[in-house]
Amino acid sequence: MMWRRTIDPGLGEKYNSRTKRLINKDGSFNIVKLGRELRxxxxxxxxxxxxxxxxxxxxxxxxxxxxxxxxxxxxxxxxxxxxxxxxxxxxxxxxxxxxxxxxxxxxxxxxxxxxxxxxxxxxxxxxxxxxxxxxxxxxxxxxxxKPHVRILYSNNAIIAPHEGGKSLQFRLANKRNSVLLEMEARVMLMVQDTNFSRHYYNLKLEQSSLYFFPLSWTIMHHIDEESPLYNVTPKELEEKRAEVLVLIKGYDEAYGQTVHSRFSYRFNEILWDVRFKEVYNSDTRGEIVLDLLKLHETEPVSEPAL
Amino acid sequence: MMWRRTIDPGLGEKYNSRTKRLINKDGSFNIVKLGRELRxxxxxxxxxxxxxxxxxxxxxxxxxxxxxxxxxxxxxxxxxxxxxxxxxxxxxxxxxxxxxxxxxxxxxxxxxxxxxxxxxxxxxxxxxxxxxxxxxxxxxxxxxxKPHVRILYSNNAIIAPHEGGKSLQFRLANKRNSVLLEMEARVMLMVQDTNFSRHYYNLKLEQSSLYFFPLSWTIMHHIDEESPLYNVTPKELEEKRAEVLVLIKGYDEAYGQTVHSRFSYRFNEILWDVRFKEVYNSDTRGEIVLDLLKLHETEPVSEPAL
Amino acid sequence: MMWRRTIDPGLGEKYNSRTKRLINKDGSFNIVKLGRELRxxxxxxxxxxxxxxxxxxxxxxxxxxxxxxxxxxxxxxxxxxxxxxxxxxxxxxxxxxxxxxxxxxxxxxxxxxxxxxxxxxxxxxxxxxxxxxxxxxxxxxxxxxKPHVRILYSNNAIIAPHEGGKSLQFRLANKRNSVLLEMEARVMLMVQDTNFSRHYYNLKLEQSSLYFFPLSWTIMHHIDEESPLYNVTPKELEEKRAEVLVLIKGYDEAYGQTVHSRFSYRFNEILWDVRFKEVYNSDTRGEIVLDLLKLHETEPVSEPAL
Amino acid sequence: MMWRRTIDPGLGEKYNSRTKRLINKDGSFNIVKLGRELRxxxxxxxxxxxxxxxxxxxxxxxxxxxxxxxxxxxxxxxxxxxxxxxxxxxxxxxxxxxxxxxxxxxxxxxxxxxxxxxxxxxxxxxxxxxxxxxxxxxxxxxxxxKPHVRILYSNNAIIAPHEGGKSLQFRLANKRNSVLLEMEARVMLMVQDTNFSRHYYNLKLEQSSLYFFPLSWTIMHHIDEESPLYNVTPKELEEKRAEVLVLIKGYDEAYGQTVHSRFSYRFNEILWDVRFKEVYNSDTRGEIVLDLLKLHETEPVSEPAL
The missing domain is CATH 1.10.287.70 (Helix Hairpins)
Incomplete structure (x- = not known):
């Protein structure tokens, strides 16, 4: 894999040992700070x-x-x-x-x-x-x-056939009734070398911003020749302890403030050769209905992984 | 009509049925969310x-x-x-x-x-x-x-003769006494296909931002050859269930916060071949007077619609 | 005077009569709003x-x-x-x-x-x-x-000899002890036609932003051939009821918010052929001292007005 | 030293005497304001x-x-x-x-x-x-x-061998448990002439922004031919009363607000020919540990200063 490297996003590059996941499921960083003032x-x-x-x-x-x-x-x-x-x-x-x-x-x-x-x-x-x-x-x-933004992320990211090639996808929705606007997403891939060094790569997104967010949002990275995920296998992702870092930013109308949310998918949370089921549609009365409980649902696709 | 498409602003493209208006008159989205946590x-x-x-x-x-x-x-x-x-x-x-x-x-x-x-x-x-x-x-x-911004929108959008061609216009004013600054407007057109798919188009504005907002603001989209509204008829707009989506953003001085406002005009709320009456002017004492009650007033124009 | 016009900043262009000043000395707009909801x-x-x-x-x-x-x-x-x-x-x-x-x-x-x-x-x-x-x-x-930003503006703007030509200058300082950062200034000239139409021109500034604002800030517009003030006389400014509109924006550290301030100088508040006296300097103990009371002080210059 | 000058960041250029440091260790400006309203x-x-x-x-x-x-x-x-x-x-x-x-x-x-x-x-x-x-x-x-951001800066800046040349470095960390995001740094050099005039130069940084800030951040200015510090000696810095001005900006997640921090290093707070010791690493259990107490620690390097 020939990957173009990005700069350190602030999480460190040189380490002495394998480490736990970088970003916990609640968005906090897995870092212990010593010598902190207690106040x-x-x-x-x-x-x-x-x-x-x-x-x-x-x-x-x-x-x-x-x-x-x-x-x-x-x-x-x-x-x-x-x-x-x-x-x-x-x-x-x-x-x-x-x-x-x-x-x-x-x-x-x-x-x-x-x-x-x-x-x-x-x-x-x-x-x-x-x-x-x-x-x-x-x-x-x-x-x-304090803005109480709660973004619901799909339990798994998926790597699925997409427009002839493949794409990495995951989706998210606003758990709360609040209005979020002007959403922005940034996705990075972190991999570890055999000497425990970490490298970070930006993943290019099909659509990295959204005006409104009343429905769900499927974030897609098309895996083309320039992608660090090009021709990669599940085994390689595991060997490199890959972790997909997700940063979401938006404007919370109820508070007039910008809010942030972080999430990550480790190699073992990425499903291969499945696709997401539909999570919203219109009913016969013309109502558009979004069902948050279906956000995590996937179904297998017939095409084999490359 | 050959229209250039824009990306989905977050309101969905594929649906199974005709739906109600997307943005209600109070700015909320016409979407039902199931599985939401009540807290x-x-x-x-x-x-x-x-x-x-x-x-x-x-x-x-x-x-x-x-x-x-x-x-x-x-x-x-x-x-x-x-x-x-x-x-x-x-x-x-x-x-x-x-x-x-x-x-x-x-x-x-x-x-x-x-x-x-x-x-x-x-x-x-x-x-x-x-x-x-x-x-x-x-x-x-x-x-x-919490900033209590209240934007008053004209009841109707109009399509009126303008500089040789036509333009889509509507106007708005600040209902409150607060000072709004650095206004920005974005206008989109939503149309539905016969298979219920929705498409979204940005409408280019004559002036999409304003430093101050103590008076009314007439937002104008000149319908030229590049506009998705070029040569369109009222009947076509109705068939396509057209909806003009309006997003206004500004800075509320009293709170030091950015505020947003949304509005929409459906096909049946667009008047043809009328123009807006004057809503502000100076009186003999040199006072500039804005009358919010006149914001909705239009008058017919003699030129026939194309 | 051949002046390039700018777009309306939101204060209106067509009027029926001469009007009072646009921006009052306290930053409010001289506009009466009828039909407003009282709440x-x-x-x-x-x-x-x-x-x-x-x-x-x-x-x-x-x-x-x-x-x-x-x-x-x-x-x-x-x-x-x-x-x-x-x-x-x-x-x-x-x-x-x-x-x-x-x-x-x-x-x-x-x-x-x-x-x-x-x-x-x-x-x-x-x-x-x-x-x-x-x-x-x-x-x-x-x-x-609520941020209580209080900007002190010099009582007069001046038109003074500057680097061979002339420049329009005024200065401002933070009246309060608060820390203002990342200041931005925008200056416009408003003139009225004989038919009471108003026109607005951006004035290009020597330095339109400032990182810090602990001292005073002298804002300068160099009157070159592209300036709407090129070769203009005091009499012309009066005939055209000229008003210099000033918009200041900055970040108030104590509140973490962006604050705005407005001011204006009418034709009769612009002094010709004077310059500002020094308002800050260092004393013998190495202290830098800013004296707000001297902010308004000017002194005549020998060079005659063009 | 031939240095390209930058514009005044708002701290004044002409003075009558040598002055104390511009930015105090607590981030305040060393400026006395007279005539201020007490309210x-x-x-x-x-x-x-x-x-x-x-x-x-x-x-x-x-x-x-x-x-x-x-x-x-x-x-x-x-x-x-x-x-x-x-x-x-x-x-x-x-x-x-x-x-x-x-x-x-x-x-x-x-x-x-x-x-x-x-x-x-x-x-x-x-x-x-x-x-x-x-x-x-x-x-x-x-x-x-009010956001209580407390940035811990290393006691000294250092000038150390770096990639064949030299670089000016200092580091910082978040003293608090709060989450800071989207950090930005700007570093300027202030020097005084023999006639007490001050000049300000932007120092170009290797990496001037950071997505996350859970660890420490080493800010580096590579001293190349375009740097105002090129071939400068400790003695010259002292003669010119050099002061390195540091401005840090970031987003405090707990408050949804942008926060600022200022710091400065005077000529006598810059160490030559040392390097920073490691301040974070992973332990055997895979935990990443940051020790704030080590932030100030340096060690000599064998290569002699140029």
Whole structure:
């Protein structure tokens, strides 16, 4: 295989050993970073990206923890400095419920602070409730403000007969209801040498941009003489640990922002001599219907691989 | 008609039947998506895009529902664990008003919780008020943060005599007071074959971009020999279910974001042998006045259609 | 004057009368729009753009108004349904202070609601406090989130001797401490015919872009034979009601957004045969100092105007 | 040295004296601006950019200050108009704690206002709590909403043997866990004449853009005959007070925004005849590991500088 090389896209060329896949199925890079600063900012990024269930759970834990902490402080100031405690409940619970009423600023007043120390703790806790609430509002809104683009990629790329020759194909669709516009695609092939060096090649696409994206998009690389995949066999792809790197870019109308998505197909995720089944069509009422569940479906083709 | 074809803009070429219009009057695509994931995110997008009246109504319903729910919880904990209830009101209403005072953190304290179970429910409800408030703040602000571009398009496109030949024209203006800059327009023609295949053609525009957009903009496609509309008749457009697809892009100064707008004119929305009336001019005091209500107005022209 | 015309930048060409300046000193367009929809959205835009003082005043008025309104509702429900009123204050003030304590969720509880009607009003007012607070948070944050670019333009443009010929010059600087990058400038000349038609010409600039913008920027158009200003006199500029339109674009680092600024110089704001004084230099300690107050300063040059 | 000059990137060319470095290590410009307007907006920008610790401290100070202020107002209205004060505490503290309970809307009600003056102050303080909270939420969220890109630059640039000649190199990596894409680099050389004039030269890069940035990036300028650094010596660089200006631009995926970073190397921060040690490689388990702590490490090369 005589392949024209492209420049390093930022993933490194010289390595000492075989490595795992470069781009994980969720779009992240398979790279470990040492010596990174850990900052409050990272906690914020964490809260911004976890699931709603986990975020709710963490918030509840934080809420119970901070109130328990202040309950202990109130006990330390002396339970006699809380007016209106219920004798039937243990002191800690009285203090805890008082703390809840203070932190959330409910403040019924049946439980009320007395004396300087307790009042100072109240002053502090109200302040923390004040700031904590601003923080949680910021976190919740940040989750909203961030484009949640979810591109569904077909499970497999295929190499199929195409216009006399062959082509590498895969398809994608917008999982969400949002409107994506002005899509752009870039596809690269990564192969490893026997000395573990990596090389990267741009794959030329039949159509690398799309104005609208309400349907599915089949991305096609025609394997002609200039393609690094020309006359390549499944065995060669495996030996070279080939990985097809996919970069999608588009404009998310709901946020007025450009969004990106990454994906990759390793050699063992490329099917040969199949083609994709139809994923959208019009019904008798004139409606155009796209069925995301059919995006992955392929069927064998009779023509043998070259 | 010998027409040069353009590539598929992402709306599909092969179909089994005649279909409805591609782009609805509100700019959405006439496509049904099956197998889509429904997520909390979609609820958020829904709340972000509905009218202010409907949002207020939904918020009020949610508010009454959550307080009724907690009222039932307080009743379940035993109405005797609420201090200060009014004997003249039914227990549910007492519990409901107590819930309101807890959820919104008013907490007068005349109604106050007693005992562990009730206090635990209070702890939970205050937490939900805390988080619920962060969520509603996020929703309200998201509605503000989103550019609300509203382009007013003339009800009809026209095909009118123009510089010896003919031209396809329509016009648009900014319905809002916001400043739009660096406008770009792209216009495509979609026609259907007898076998229901669709073809898309770019229409070349006299002026496809504009620095400023404080007035109206008349977009013109001169129908010359290279145009897919050359020598076409109204009957042909109808047979081919022609649809003129309009894409407008601009920069919204108030948000610092690029905004998009889509529109379409079907064959039956194209008027022949009329021209647009004047929509702006200067008055005697030197003021330039644009009247949006005149944007749709046309008048017949004497020259016969070719 | 033989001038090459440019296309309409979106400000119209045919008019019936002389008009005022096109671009006001604050960058807005001198155009009146009729038939515009008034929406809640416009109120929001208004609140977003007024001064801090006026916003505070409006908020205080709104706060007093809403509490007065609810005070009347509480009176209508019967002042006897408010527990704990002070006999020494008039009923309205008692109801007003109770409303304040409810709307802001302070809820001391000395004043407390009684009976179903009053409690329902409380339910409604707490809800409105809840939502109103979300709205005010949204407005306040929107003001923060919006880039506040303030470009200071020299009061006058000048036509000065330059490299053997003449050039049109003006200068600008960033009034704020923010970092602006990748600046771009576009300058147009607008002139009116005797029949009130307007024509627009691009003026070619010596340097139309700048990487950084921490200092001042002197924008220069060299008046060569291709310039529409070649051999023009002050009298001609006045007769043609000439207006120099200035468009500045840059990237505001603090917001990660592109910002725009507009300005214009009318014929009577162009000075002849002067040059700009120095506005920045280095001092003896090696500090580079830019003095914004000197931006407007010019000095006469000995060479006579052509 | 015969160097081709580039245009002024916006940092000025004519000066009266030697100046300090142009770009500080934190990316700010070494320029003092006089006559700048000070606005509330600047306070906001200040709060947005300081450290979390300092922000918390300032907020706490503000909280204590505003409550002390209102405490004085309540004393001025007469301490007898506060119901429920603790005789064991000084009047100021009683008023202070009442103020805290009002500003944060806790409002237990044990301390409660009496009389018109005190109630009016309560009305004002609740309003300020209402607005102040909106402001603090806005500030907190602004800090979250702003991309926090932190590029780590190698402490030194190096001039090292490279492909037969020499090259200027430095490297950088993303200190944070965020995903940066579509990086672009621009490098300029600034030198001062003996008359303190400055000149700027673009340095041509081997690779000036990168798709991905999960690893480190070594930026290289090959010093060929067209380079302003051709045959230059360390002594010449010092005489000319040379400064290498670095501009990095990329897309931050977490925010959907373009981010910028600036850096500079002065003549005394350029090492000669060393090369960079390896900063990433794959381990035996196939993991790719990047060690940020090694980014600055260099080792001598045997070949002598030309």
């Amino acid at each position: 409050l900012y990272d906690a914020y990024q964490y809260l911004k990206n976890i699931s709603v269930g986990r975020l709710s759970f963490l918030l509840l834990c934080f809420y119970l923890f901070i109130n328990s902490l202040f309950a202990l402080l109130y006990l330390w100031c002396g339970v006699e400095n809380l007016h209106g405690i219920e004798p039937g409940l243990p002191p800690f619970l009285n203090a805890f419920f008082f703390s809840v009423q203070t932190f959330t600023t409910v403040g019924y007043g049946v439980l009320a602070p007395h004396g300087m120390a307790t009042n100072l703790v109240v002053t502090l806790e109200s302040f923390m409730g004040w700031v904590g609430f601003a923080i949680i509002t910021g976190v919740v809104f940040s989750r909203f403000a | 909390l995110y979609d609820a958020y997008q829904y709340l972000k895009n509905i009218s202010v009246g409907r949002l207020s109504f939904l918020l009020l319903c949610f508010y009454l529902f959550i307080n009724s729910l907690f009222a039932l919880l307080y009743l379940w904990c035993g109405v005797e664990n609420l201090h200060g209830i009014e004997p003249g009101l039914p227990p549910f209403l007492n519990a409901f008003f107590f819930s309101v005072q807890t959820f919104t953190t008013v907490g007068y304290g005349v109604l106050a919780p007693h005992g562990m179970a009730t206090n635990l429910v209070v702890t939970l409800e205050s937490f939900m008020g805390w988080v619920g408030f962060a969520i509603i703040t996020g929703v309200v602000f998201s509605r503000f943060a | 809640l959205y416009d109120a929001y835009q208004y609140l977003k753009n007024i001064s801090v003082g006026r916003l505070s005043f409006l908020l205080l008025c709104f706060y007093l108004f809403i509490n007065s309104l609810f005070a009347l509702l509480y009176l209508w429900c019967g002042v006897e349904n408010l527990h704990g009123i002070e006999p020494g204050l008039p009923p309205f003030l008692n109801a007003f202070f109770f409303s304040v304590q409810t709307f802001t969720t302070v809820g001391y509880g000395v004043l407390a609601p009684h009976g179903m009607a009053t409690n329902l009003v409380v339910t409604l007012e707490s809800f409105m406090g809840w939502v109103g607070f979300a709205i005010i948070t949204g407005v306040v944050f929107s003001r923060f989130a | 509330l907006y600047d306070a906001y920008q200040y709060l947005k950019n300081i450290s979390v610790g300092r922000l918390s401290f300032l907020l706490l100070c503000f909280y204590l200050f505003i409550n002390s202020l209102f405490a004085l107002l309540y004393l001025w209205c007469g301490v007898e108009n506060l119901h429920g004060i603790e005789p064991g505490l000084p009047p100021f503290l009683n008023a202070f704690f009442f103020s805290v309970q009002t500003f944060t809307t806790v409002g237990y009600g044990v301390l409660a206002p009496h009389g018109m003056a005190t109630n009016l102050v309560v009305t004002l303080e609740s309003f300020m709590g209402w607005v102040g909270f909106a402001i603090i939420t806005g500030v907190v969220f602004s800090r979250f909403a």
